[in-house]
Amino acid sequence: MKLSITLFSLSLIVLLISMQTLPYGKNNLQVVFRYDDYSKYSRLPMEKELFEMIKSHGGGALVGVIPFPYADHPKTAKEFDKSVFLDQEKIDLLKQYHADGTIEIAIHGFAHKNNELLDYRSEYAGMPIEEQETLLHIAKKELEKALGLSINALVPPFNTLDRSTLDALKNQGFTLLSAASSTPFYQPDDLNYLPGGPYPNKLRKVVKNALQANHYDALIVSTQHPYDIEESGVELPEFRKKDKQVKLSDIKSDLTYITNQKKTELTSIKKLSSEPENLSAERLIANMRLRNSFVSKHRLLPGPLALYPLSGLHYTVKSAKDMYARQIVNASCLFLSILAAFVIIFNLILVFFKSSKKLRLPLLLTATFLLGLAAVKIYTNQFYFISALALNVGLAIILSIFSSKNSYQSKV
Ligand SMILES: [Zn+2]
Incomplete structure (x- = not known):
């Protein structure tokens, strides 16, 4: 639980900091x-x-x-x-x-x-x-x-x-x-x-x-x-x-x-x-990598972050590389904070719900369904934001069940 709260806070802070300074307005x-x-x-x-x-x-x-x-x-x-x-x-x-x-x-x-x-x-x-x-x-x-x-x-x-x-x-x-x-x-x-x-x-x-x-x-x-x-x-x-x-x-x-x-x-x-x-060829290659990145292709970030390459623009090497790196940092922080938030929520449910043992099976079934859905989406190349969210929630349920089980056993 403590780890989830720390993880949630850290990834949210990094996400907010990296959202502040978009560097693509320096040149003409x-x-x-x-x-x-x-x-x-x-x-x-x-x-x-x-x-x-x-x-x-x-x-x-x-x-x-x-x-x-x-x-x-x-x-x-x-x-x-x-x-x-x-x-x-x-x-x-x-x-x-x-x-x-x-x-x-x-x-x-x-x-x-x-x-x-x-x-x-x-x-x-x-x-x-x-x-x-x-x-x-x-x-x-x-x-x-x-x-x-x-x-x-x-x-x-x-x-x-x-x-x-x-x-x-x-x-x-x-x-x-x-x-x-x-x-x-x-x-x-x-x-x-x-x-x-x-x-x-x-x-x-x-x-x-x-x-x-x-x-x-x-x-x-x-x-x-x-x-x-x-x-x-x-x-x-x-x-x-x-x-x-x-x-x-x-x-x-x-x-x-x-x-x-x-x-x-x-x-x-x-x-x-x-x-x-x-x-330069380097500029073309940097732009192709940005356009074909996993984050660009699957639209894993909210649009207002403006981290997707716009159609018809050939970015400078610096900007293309910078956007690519920011895509990775922002997507990692965003999904880590979502994962940590859901782990906290499910942990709280399992800790405070009186018959938490009864809840485990339906939660486990939900997690299996969500992970299966994400796997199918990855396999069919349709892994978009919503599938990434499903994957996160599924993982959060499993992590919560295991962590609550461990804490129960350690108390016994
Ligand atoms: Zn022609």
């Missing part, structure tokens, strides 16, 4: 853009206006260029003798906004075609590494030739790749990859990473959520395609039909909104690259 919330599917076919006047708007607000973007839209994949570099399918105006636009630091340029695949090797869409995944290297090598070399610039970034079509793609990228001298918000096979020595984030119709909400939760210490990468924007003249594809297109004026209004917020700023790939940690 940063927003950068990624624009995919720039090709011979995308609408130039819309792109011109978009880049100019981003520039005039002091922002930046990573632009994914499709060098050979819908061309066949060559097996070797020797059998391919085409140059990139971009007309001069398209090339000039890229050069102009690259020169002033507004955009950084990436290859967006080779032909943006699904290789149909796996059960999900990808241009690279599933291919032997040599073939992936050939595609990366030609796309990089030809785009560099056309633009007169060094190209070191890849935005894989459909955001998909495999481990061989990462090795092929390293072999071909790439330094930056931008795909989905997580890439499970990433390793600490892999190249820099820019995770794709909210589509333009969701951007404002993601920023607002971050500001509301005081989660400033993060980066938001708003990912756009021509079909996200009404003026592109392209409709949303089938898999995005539920989303809404935005107008260029909406993007302008978002840019103004972002620049008007305190502690929120637009940034560029150039600025982000000047600080090695910003786009």
Whole structure:
């Protein structure tokens, strides 16, 4: 009993102390853009206006260029003798906004075609590494030739790749990859990473959520395609039909909104690259660990503690690690204090109830039921807060019965 009271008090104190200081408001919330599917076919006047708007607000973007839209994949570099399918105006636009630091340029695949090797869409995944290297090598070399610039970034079509793609990228001298918000096979020595984030119709909400939760210490990468924007003249594809297109004026209004917020700023790939940690593999790995933690996945903490990573935010290494550690400390303290509280309650019932022996069997049956329920929930991967509570109460009953039995025997 004494032990339970001490445990309850201690864990409650630690929980209250760690709730006091949320550290995610030290830096500015940063927003950068990624624009995919720039090709011979995308609408130039819309792109011109978009880049100019981003520039005039002091922002930046990573632009994914499709060098050979819908061309066949060559097996070797020797059998391919085409140059990139971009007309001069398209090339000039890229050069102009690259020169002033507004955009950084990436290859967006080779032909943006699904290789149909796996059960999900990808241009690279599933291919032997040599073939992936050939595609990366030609796309990089030809785009560099056309633009007169060094190209070191890849935005894989459909955001998909495999481990061989990462090795092929390293072999071909790439330094930056931008795909989905997580890439499970990433390793600490892999190249820099820019995770794709909210589509333009969701951007404002993601920023607002971050500001509301005081989660400033993060980066938001708003990912756009021509079909996200009404003026592109392209409709949303089938898999995005539920989303809404935005107008260029909406993007302008978002840019103004972002620049008007305190502690929120637009940034560029150039600025982000000047600080090695910003786009590091370590940052991605820390964020993936936080998003996949047991506490995040099973929502084991009350929402107001704001210890869950918000959708669309790429936290700094420090914040991601700190949130992860706080999740463990807070969840441990919370459930220890609940366990201790229930042990105290059941002990009191057993001590003060006149026929406490009669109570033991129904309590033991209740405990068995609760522990069984928690076990089933763990097995079926549905272990949420309520199952954790059931596990706690079940354990508390068993501990109370044993401790009351021992104290009874010691009295005898
Ligand atoms: Zn694309």
